[in-house]
Amino acid sequence: MNKFKAATVTAALAVTAVALPMATAGPAAAATSAVGKCVKATWHPSNNSVDIANNCKKAIKVQIAERFWPDSDCYTIRAGGELHYKGTGQLTGIKYC
Numbered sequence: 791m792n793k794f795k796a797a798t799v800t801a802a803l804a805v806t807a808v809a810l811p812m813a814t815a816g817p818a819a820a821a822t823s824a825v826g827k828c829v830k831a832t833w834h835p836s837n838n839s840v841d842i843a844n845n846c847k848k849a850i851k852v853q854i855a856e857r858f859w860p861d862s863d864c865y866t867i868r869a870g871g872e873l874h875y876k877g878t879g880q881l882t883g884i885k886y887c
Contacts, residue, residue, distance in 0.1 A: 826850075831884055839876040842884065844869060851887040856880065 828846040833839075844850050844867040852873070854862040859879030864887035867873050875881075 829884075833881070837876070838881060839874060840881055840884070842867060842873045842875070844871050844873075852884050853887045854881060855883045855885065857882045 826846060828844070829850065829852075830843045830845065832841040832843075834841070840854065842852060847869055849866055849868045849871075851864045851866050853864050854875050854877065856862065856877050856879040859877075862875060862877075865873050865875070
């Protein structure tokens, strides 16, 4: 790995660790700390997926963080809607976009 790429990866990891309070928490704790109380995440570690239910009164945009892989795109979940996300890497948490 060249020096520039190594520095970029190191900087990205440092920003992620500071910006995401979920970096040290397990998936269930991460979901409750990163999104509102009206959003419920049900984790399925055996098949590396999560179901996110939006019980808020308005639509939300969420992004799923993955360890060792880029985070997901931002997904809009309408009020009363649900999202099923199957991860590529190990899922580590959810955050608003």
